[in-house]
Structures are given as structure tokens and as C-alpha cells.
Amino acid sequence: MEDRVRISILMDYYKELLTEKQKDIMELYFNEDLSLAEISEITNTSRQAIYDIIKRCNKLLDDYEDKLKLFEKSIKSKKNKEIIIEKLTLLEKDTNKKECLDLLKEIKVNIIDSI
Amino acid sequence: MEDRVRISILMDYYKELLTEKQKDIMELYFNEDLSLAEISEITNTSRQAIYDIIKRCNKLLDDYEDKLKLFEKSIKSKKNKEIIIEKLTLLEKDTNKKECLDLLKEIKVNIIDSI
The missing domain is CATH 1.10.10.10 (Winged helix-like DNA-binding domain superfamily/Winged helix DNA-binding domain)
Known part of the structure; x- marks a missing residue:
């Protein structure tokens, strides 16, 4: 860099x-x-x-x-966040129940806000 | 405290x-x-x-x-992590597909490891 x-x-x-x-x-x-x-x-x-x-x-x-090491940790955390979001997207594709889709959407927001 | x-x-x-x-x-x-x-x-x-x-x-x-504010941020992050884990547990209860359950378990591990 x-x-x-x-x-x-x-x-x-x-x-x-x-x-x-x-x-x-x-x-x-x-x-x-x-x-x-x-x-x-x-x-x-x-x-x-x-x-x-x-x-x-x-x-x-x-x-x-x-x-x-706050910067180093933030890079790891960002990568991990991307992995979690990918897995949540796989789950979204696998369901059509509204309550599940809503929950998955909420979890994504929680994850983006946090970490 | x-x-x-x-x-x-x-x-x-x-x-x-x-x-x-x-x-x-x-x-x-x-x-x-x-x-x-x-x-x-x-x-x-x-x-x-x-x-x-x-x-x-x-x-x-x-x-x-x-x-x-690393300590203050870690408290918020811990609370947020608990909320995410609760929501993932709700999703687990709502499915019996093995691949979904496996993915949910993996996501929990990712979240516990990170944040």
C-alpha cells in the first residue's frame, strides 16, 4: 500500500x-x-x-x-464480514418465506453496522 | 462498574x-x-x-x-453479536434442510470469531 x-x-x-x-x-x-x-x-x-x-x-x-493493530484487525474483520454476507445471500436464495427473508435482511444490516 | x-x-x-x-x-x-x-x-x-x-x-x-473508545465499542459490538446470534437461532428453528442448518452454524462461528 x-x-x-x-x-x-x-x-x-x-x-x-x-x-x-x-x-x-x-x-x-x-x-x-x-x-x-x-x-x-x-x-x-x-x-x-x-x-x-x-x-x-x-x-x-x-x-x-x-x-x-486496529487497522490490521479492521482488514480481517472486513473480510470476515464479506464472508458472512455471502453466506447470508446463499440462505436468501434458498428460501421464499417472508419472515425468513426479513430476518436475513435484518441480520445483514446488523452485520454491516457492526464489526 | x-x-x-x-x-x-x-x-x-x-x-x-x-x-x-x-x-x-x-x-x-x-x-x-x-x-x-x-x-x-x-x-x-x-x-x-x-x-x-x-x-x-x-x-x-x-x-x-x-x-x-475501544472498550465502549466492544460492549456495543458484543450486544450486537448477541442480537445476530438470536436471529440466526430463530432461522435455525425455521428450517430442517441440512445445507441451511450447516450454513447457519458456519455463520455463527464466523460471528463469534469476529466482531
Whole structure:
């Protein structure tokens, strides 16, 4: 996976563990796609300091993932969810009872909402 | 929930974010149920320092939960899982086709393994 995409995903999981300033700069760089120069101007911080903060935050996010593995677990969970949905679809094809079809539909919603 | 139980559960989610020393002391206190005096002796650290570390770690664990809410999410997920299992059990009662029963059993295993 491209490093930029990976860091952007790790931000979804761990950004709350960063300081407000770190979070703002990382969002401007990875989500708003601004350049170091632009972020430097907006935040009134030197270009070098912005670069250092981004580098440090990349390392922090990687460390959090090494320790908590929330992204890795979410990939497994997503795959498992797809397998369950496939099996529920097989069951749907095998029945024409309205109450069973309704229940299967409800279970699909529960599974998509959860996990 | 009793504070001691809550901290012990938060340790399951966030202990990897503590230092080795913090983790060891918290495990001795909350999981092995040793006294401050016993931990002080084992770790060759003053009783007051052990007390301070435990107090600081309790605060750290609460802060991590405030930010990431892994414990809160796991409670919701567990409830949702129970609801799904109940619905699958209703479907089981409604069929006697072997292939459907097998699929339902498989889905239950997938759900228990995941989420």
C-alpha cells in the first residue's frame, strides 16, 4: 500500500492520540493535500518545523499500529464480514418465506453496522 | 462498574501503550492482585513510586479510552453479536434442510470469531 494512503488510514484510527497541532498539520497535509509551504503559511510555522512534525507523526502512527493493530484487525474483520454476507445471500436464495427473508435482511444490516 | 475491574479491562485494550515498567507494575497490582508493599519489594522500587505509577497509569488508561473508545465499542459490538446470534437461532428453528442448518452454524462461528 502506498505510504501516503496508509498514513491517511492510520490517521482515521489514531489521530485522537495526537496533539491538536499535530492533528491539524497532518490533516492539512494528508487529507487536504496542501504543500509544506502552504501549511507553513497557514499555521505560521517554519517549513522545517512542519516537515519535522509530519515525520514525527508518521512514526507515532506506525508505532500505535504496531502496538494496537486496529487497522490490521479492521482488514480481517472486513473480510470476515464479506464472508458472512455471502453466506447470508446463499440462505436468501434458498428460501421464499417472508419472515425468513426479513430476518436475513435484518441480520445483514446488523452485520454491516457492526464489526 | 467497579473501578478495579474497569482498569483491569482497560489494560486488555491499552497496555501495549504503556512502558514495560508501567505494564509490569499494573499487571502485578490488577491481575496478580499483589499489594503495594509486595510490588515494591519485587521491583526494588519505593512504595510511594509504585503508588504514583499506578495512579498515573489509571489516568493514562482512562485518557486512551476517552480518545479511542475501544472498550465502549466492544460492549456495543458484543450486544450486537448477541442480537445476530438470536436471529440466526430463530432461522435455525425455521428450517430442517441440512445445507441451511450447516450454513447457519458456519455463520455463527464466523460471528463469534469476529466482531
